[in-house]
Amino acid sequence: MADPSSFSNHLNVVIRSTKLDWKVDMAAKTIAGRVDHEVEGITEDSKEIILDARDLTVEKVLWKGVEIPFNYEKVNPALGDRLSMAIPALSKGDRATLSISYRTSPSARALQFLTPAQTSDKKGPFLFSQCQAIHARSIVPCQDTPAVKAPYTSKVSVPAGLTCLMSAISAGSDTAAGKEQWVFQFDQSIPVPSYLIAIVVGVLEQREIGPRSAVWAEPSVVEKSAKEFVETEQFIKAAEEICGEYVWKRYDLVVLPSTFPYGGMENPCLTFVTPTIITGDRSLVSVVAHEIAHSWTGNLVTTANWDHFWLNEGFTVYLERKIIEKVYGTARRYFDAREGWDSLPETLKQVIPEHSKLRQNLGGVDPDDAFSSIPYEKGSSLLLWLEQEVLSEDETRAFLRDHVNLFSQKALDTETWLASMLARYPKMKDREAVVNEWLYGEGMPPKQPKFVDESLIVECVAVVADLLSSATPSAARFAALDSSQKVFVMNALAEKAPLDVAKLELLAAPAFGIATTHNCELLCPWIKAGMESKWEPIIPVALEFAKTYGRLKFCKKTYSLLFAWDASRQLAKDQFEREKPNMHPITVQQVEALLNKYK
Ligand SMILES: CC/C=C\C/C=C\C[C@@H](O)/C=C/C=C/C=C\[C@@H](O)CCCC(=O)O
Numbered sequence: 001m002a003d004p005s006s007f008s009n010h011l012n013v014v015i016r017s018t019k020l021d022w023k024v025d026m027a028a029k030t031i032a033g034r035v036d037h038e039v040e041g042i043t044e045d046s047k048e049i050i051l052d053a054r055d056l057t058v059e060k061v062l063w064k065g066v067e068i069p070f071n072y073e074k075v076n077p078a079l080g081d082r083l084s085m086a087i088p089a090l091s092k093g094d095r096a097t098l099s100i101s102y103r104t105s106p107s108a109r110a111l112q113f114l115t116p117a118q119t120s121d122k123k124g125p126f127l128f129s130q131c132q133a134i135h136a137r138s139i140v141p142c143q144d145t146p147a148v149k150a151p152y153t154s155k156v157s158v159p160a161g162l163t164c165l166m167s168a169i170s171a172g173s174d175t176a177a178g179k180e181q182w183v184f185q186f187d188q189s190i191p192v193p194s195y196l197i198a199i200v201v202g203v204l205e206q207r208e209i210g211p212r213s214a215v216w217a218e219p220s221v222v223e224k225s226a227k228e229f230v231e232t233e234q235f236i237k238a239a240e241e242i243c244g245e246y247v248w249k250r251y252d253l254v255v256l257p258s259t260f261p262y263g264g265m266e267n268p269c270l271t272f273v274t275p276t277i278i279t280g281d282r283s284l285v286s287v288v289a290h291e292i293a294h295s296w297t298g299n300l301v302t303t304a305n306w307d308h309f310w311l312n313e314g315f316t317v318y319l320e321r322k323i324i325e326k327v328y329g330t331a332r333r334y335f336d337a338r339e340g341w342d343s344l345p346e347t348l349k350q351v352i353p354e355h356s357k358l359r360q361n362l363g364g365v366d367p368d369d370a371f372s373s374i375p376y377e378k379g380s381s382l383l384l385w386l387e388q389e390v391l392s393e394d395e396t397r398a399f400l401r402d403h404v405n406l407f408s409q410k411a412l413d414t415e416t417w418l419a420s421m422l423a424r425y426p427k428m429k430d431r432e433a434v435v436n437e438w439l440y441g442e443g444m445p446p447k448q449p450k451f452v453d454e455s456l457i458v459e460c461v462a463v464v465a466d467l468l469s470s471a472t473p474s475a476a477r478f479a480a481l482d483s484s485q486k487v488f489v490m491n492a493l494a495e496k497a498p499l500d501v502a503k504l505e506l507l508a509a510p511a512f513g514i515a516t517t518h519n520c521e522l523l524c525p526w527i528k529a530g531m532e533s534k535w536e537p538i539i540p541v542a543l544e545f546a547k548t549y550g551r552l553k554f555c556k557k558t559y560s561l562l563f564a565w566d567a568s569r570q571l572a573k574d575q576f577e578r579e580k581p582n583m584h585p586i587t588v589q590q591v592e593a594l595l596n597k598y599k
C-alpha cells in the first residue's frame with residue numbers, strides 16, 4: 001500500500017536494515033554523519049531509490065561503495081523533500097547497501113536542542129527527538145512510512161560529559177575520562193518503523209525502578225520521577241497477561257524538559273515522557289500504562305500509514321484501560337473510559353469534520369495538522385462497544401492477544417482489520433452497519449458504550465452539580481475527591497463555561513486548591529473556564545501556563561483561548577513571538593497555525 005505521507009518508493013525497493021553513524025554538535029544544533037541502508041529489490045529491475053528527507057544537506061551517496069549522483073528536491077511544506085538516486089537495475093530479492101553522508105539543519109523539525117539555561121538543572125545542553133508522525137525524515141534520509149520496518153544499529157558521538165540514549169538496547173559506550181567526545185552504541189534488533197527512531201542527549205541520571213526498567217532524568221528530577229513510576233513493572237506484567245510476552249527486553253523511561261510536545265512517546269525500550277505527569281501522587285501514570293501498551297499495539301501491530309492511526313491509538317487506549325483495570329480495579333477503568341467519552345464533544349468542536357472520522361484520508365496533509373484525541377477516544381470506545389455488543393467473554397479474553405498474534409510485524413489498515421473481524425467473530429456481521437458508521441462517519445460515534453462501573457463517577461457528577469447550582473458550594477466535598485476525580489470535575493465544569501464571575505472568584509479561593517495547583521490536568525480546564533467566561537484575572541495565569549508547558553495538549557489549547565479573546569490576543573501574540581526560540585519546532589508550527597486564523 002502506498003503511503004500518502006511519504007515520497008519513498010518502498011513498494012519497489014525496501015530498506016531491510018539501517019546503520020547510523022552520527023556526531024551530535026550541540027553548539028551548532030546539528031547531527032552530521034552517515035546512514036547505511038541495506039535495501040532489497042521488491043519489484044523486478046528497480047532502477048531508482050526515492051527517500052523522504054526534510055531540510056537535510058546531503059554531501060555524498062555511495063551505491064555498493066561507489067559514489068553515485070543524487071537529486072535533492074524540496075517538494076512541499078507538509079511532506080518535506082525528496083532524495084532520489086538512479087541505481088543499476090536491482091533484481092527482485094537482491095540486496096545492496098546505499099550509504100548517504102549528510103547533516104541535519106539547526107531547524108530540524110524532529111529535534112529540539114536546549115541550552116543549559118533552558119534545562120531544569122542548567123548543568124549542560126540537552127537534545128531530544130520526536131519523529132512521529134513524519135519527522136524522522138528531518139534527521140535521516142529514509143522511507144518515512146510506518147509500512148516499512150527495519151532493525152537499526154547506531155554509533156553516536158556526543159560531547160564528553162553528556163549521556164546519549166536511543167530507542168534501542170545499549171551496545172556499549174566509550175566514556176573514558178579526558179576524551180573530548182563520548183561514544184555510545186545501540187542495537188534495535190526488532191524491526192521498527194522510522195517514527196520510532198529516537199535520541200536524547202543530556203546530563204542524565206538513572207534510577208532502576210524494576211527488573212527491566214529504569215528512569216532517566218536530570219539530577220534534580222530523577223528521584224521524584226522514580227517514585228512516580230514505581231508501578232511500571234506491575235503495568236508491564238499486567239500487559240503481558242493480556243497480550244503475551246514483552247519482547248523489547250528493556251522498558252526504560254526518560255523524563256524530558258517541559259517543551260516536549262506530548263504526554264508520552266512510545267519509543268521502544270525508552271519511553272519519552274513529559275514532566276507534567278509527575279504530580280507526586282501517581283494520578284497521571286496512566287500515560288505510562290499507555291506507552292507500555294504501545295509495546296504491543298503500535299510498535300508490533302503498526303498502522304500501515306497515518307490514515308489508520310486509530311489502529312495504533314484506539315487499540316492502545318483500550319489496552320491501557322485494561323492494564324489500569326488489572327492494577328487499580330474495574331471502577332478506574334470505566335472512570336477513565338467515561339472521561340474520555342465525555343471529552344469527545346469538545347474535541348469535535350476543534351477539528352474539521354473530515355478529521356473527526358476514525359479512518360482518515362489525509363492525502364498530502366501533514367498528520368500533525370490532523371492530530372487530535374479522536375483516534376484515541378473514538379477508537380477505543382468502538383473496541384469497548386464491540387466487547388460489550390459483539391464479543392463473547394471468551395472472545396474478549398483472547399481478543400488483544402489474537403490481534404497481536406495475527407498482525408504483529410505487519411502494517412495494518414482499517415479495511416484489512418475489518419475484514420478479519422467479520423471473518424473471525426460471528427456476531428460482527430449483524431453490527432457491520434454500526435461499525436462502518438463508527439469507522440467512516442463524522443462526529444460522535446453512532447452508539448455509546450456502557451460505563452459498567454460508575455462508582456467513581458457518581459460523586460464527581462454530584463460535586464459538579466453542587467459547584468454549578470449552589471451559591472455556597474462545598475469546598476470540603478471537592479477537596480475530598482482524589483486528583484483524578486478533581487480533574488473530571490474541572491473538565492465537566494469547563495464544559496459549562498461561561499460561568500458567573502462570582503462563581504469563579506469563589507472557586508479561586510484557597511480552600512478549593514484549584515488556582516494554586518501545579519497539576520496541569522487541573523489547571524488547564526480551570527484556565528479554559530476562566531477564559532471562556534471572559535474573567536480578566538485569568539489572563540496572566542493563562543499566559544504563564546502557555547509559556548511554561550510546551551505539551552501541545554495544554555499549550556495549543558491555552559494559546560487558542562488567548563488568541564480567541566480580544567483582551568488577551570495581543571499579549572499572547574507578543575509572548576509567542578518572544579518565546580518561539582525556546583519552543584519545540586512542532587509546537588511552534590501548531591501555534592502558528594492557530595495564529596493564522598487571526599491574521
Ligand atoms: C488523525 C491523525 C493522523 C495521524 C496523526 C499521527 C501522528 C500525529 C503526530 O502529531 C504525533 C503524535 C504523537 C503523540 C504522542 C503521544 C500521544 O499518545 C499523547 C498525546 C496527547 C498528550 O499529550 O497526552
Ligand SMILES: [Zn+2]
Nearest residue numbers: 290294313316
Ligand atoms: Zn499513544
